[in-house]
Amino acid sequence: MGIFRQVGELLLFSIPTIICLLVVWGAYRVLVYNKLKKILAERHARTEGAVEQAKAAIASAEERTAEYEKKLREARAQIYAAQESARNRMIEQRSDALAEARRQAEKMIKDARATLDQDIAAAKAGLQKQAETLADQIVQSVLRPATAVGGQ
16 A cells, blocks of 8 residues: 555645646746747738739739730731831832833834834935946946947
């Protein structure tokens, strides 16, 4: 029975320690644990808020990026359209210049042919006169000796 008695005494002497531990535990709960729990909840809320803000910022950045890329595509399309328009204008101007050059060349050819035809007509007329003159000279030279031979 000595052991039971010693255990009883031990329990009796441990009651003040148990009471002190309960007081310390209660003070911890009141002074530290509740405030710590409150601070941790606030930190968690701030962290979640920051995460939500970060997600919103990322979504906004993606939206702006998409809008920027859309505007960039539109600007490129406008540049390509302007280049195509300028190229078409240059082709049209080149075609107009070529058509004008052809018209001028045809006019020059027509004028040259007309001048050539006039020169040919003038040459033919000149040749005709010369032929008549030569024919007269030949006739005279043929007839003269005959008249000179017949008159002698």
